[in-house]
Amino acid sequence: MSIKDARAAGLASLAALVADETRAACLLALLDGRAWTAGELARHAGVAASTLSEHLGKLVAGGLLTQERQGRHRYVRLADARVAQLVEDLAAGVPAAAVRHAPRTLRESSTEAAMARGRTCYDHLAGRLGIAVTDALTERGLLRQDTGFALTDAGLEWFGTAGISLDLSSRRPLARACLDWTERRAHLAGAAGAALCRHALEAGWCVRIGSRRAVKVTPSGERTLSSLLGIPPSALR
Structure with a gap:
């Protein structure tokens, strides 16, 4: 695969991660800069905990989120300021009418x-x-x-x-x-x-x-x- 193709594949993979309403809702919520539990994000996104867990796994694997466990709880946050900038820039690009x-x-x-x-x-x-x-x-x-x-x-x-x-x-x-x-x-x-x-x-x-x-x-x-x-x-x- 050429360098150009590799970048295209990477961009497509990144876009696919964000191109889901539940995952997008999680990313926007995490723009507060704090760590959320999986349960808090599930309630925020309005989905079952099992469904949210699958989405979080994809975001962590894709490098957009980091996670840590404390006891029974799984905490996630945006990976870094670079990810926050990406999410905010994408949100700003949504037409106001939409x-x-x-x-x-x-x-x-x-x-x-x-x-x-x-x-x-x-x-x-x-x-x-x-x-x-x-x-x-x-x-x-x-x-x-x-x-x-x-x-x-x-x-x-x-x-x-x-x-x-x-x-x-x-x-x-x-x-x-x-x-x-x-x-x-x-x-x-x-x-x-x-x-x-x-x-x-x-x-x-x-x-x-x-x-x-x-x-x-x-x-x-x-x-x-x-x-x-x-x-x-x-x-x-």
Whole structure:
């Protein structure tokens, strides 16, 4: 088999892994960056545990998930940030008309609104919150978007001043654009995006709400982000 054919076969295999609604639902759920039990994912996907187990086996074998066992429980998570980027990029490529629907319940409506307002995208901030932070960094000359995402010298200094530690020795890109599937614009990902999100949660600027990826900016976070980046509190609610 030629190199070209081998790549084509690999791409077809990868596409086949994602081209199943149950497996796709699991991958999207795992974008919260946390480990889920097989039982939790089965309930989320609305399938029997035995059916879900077969799907998880394929995703693990395909390198999209990693797993570990603790006692009776089997925990799975996305293999790495590369997989998270793939899933988020594919989700962002779905036409808006294909996913637009009227919420069936008040709870579903509230969940969708919360996710659009602010959420984690694997390990960085997304939704209107992620876009607001990205725009503020750009407007202040801390982040460049004209030639791809890149922190400026002022941006590196800002992270240090804000007390956000950056691992400059990591092989992971420091700043990367990630297409937001609700806003249809790019937000900050990469090592800097992950560090900012982690610090925001640890410092109490944001808190997780509900059982999914939604996050909410706290009053303390509103004051801090307004002071550090000039973001109006109204833009964070």
